[in-house]
Amino acid sequence: xxxxxxxxxxxxxxxxxxxxxxxxxxxxxxxSGTSYIYEFTSDICKSGDTVKGEYTxxxxxxxxxxxxxEVFEDKTVTKTVVEKSEVxxxxxxxxxEPLWQFLLGLNKGExx
Numbered sequence: 001x002x003x004x005x006x007x008x009x010x011x012x013x014x015x016x017x018x019x020x021x022x023x024x025x026x027x028x029x030x031x032s033g034t035s036y037i038y039e040f041t042s043d044i045c046k047s048g049d050t051v052k053g054e055y056t057x058x059x060x061x062x063x064x065x066x067x068x069x070e071v072f073e074d075k076t077v078t079k080t081v082v083e084k085s086e087v088x089x090x091x092x093x094x095x096x097e098p099l100w101q102f103l104l105g106l107n108k109g110e111x112x
Contacts (some may be wrong), residue, residue, distance in 0.1 A: 008028055010057055013053055
């Protein structure tokens with residue numbers, strides 16, 4: 001019985017009086033859930049020989065492996081962050097000299 005459909009290859013090795021005689025491999029396509037009987041024959045046996053043997057699976061059908069991968073798109077997320085910082089500010093306040101200093105020329109027209 002085959003649980004997997006595909007090509008199955010078996011070989012049989014006859015053991016006649018302690019000597020091994022392999023027979024040509026047989027490849028058969030078997031559908032899932034069906035059965036098949038392999039039949040191997042050989043002309044090397046004579047009457048009175050002790051015959052034994054064994055089956056060997058050479059190749060069975062392969063099933064593809066399923067890989068389930070989750071693919072995520074590359075996304076760029078931008079966040080606006082407000083941070084408070086202390087900043088020292090400077091401000092120049094223009095001052096004008098008093099009239100009496102201007103008349104006397106004490107500051108020579110410079111602003112104080």
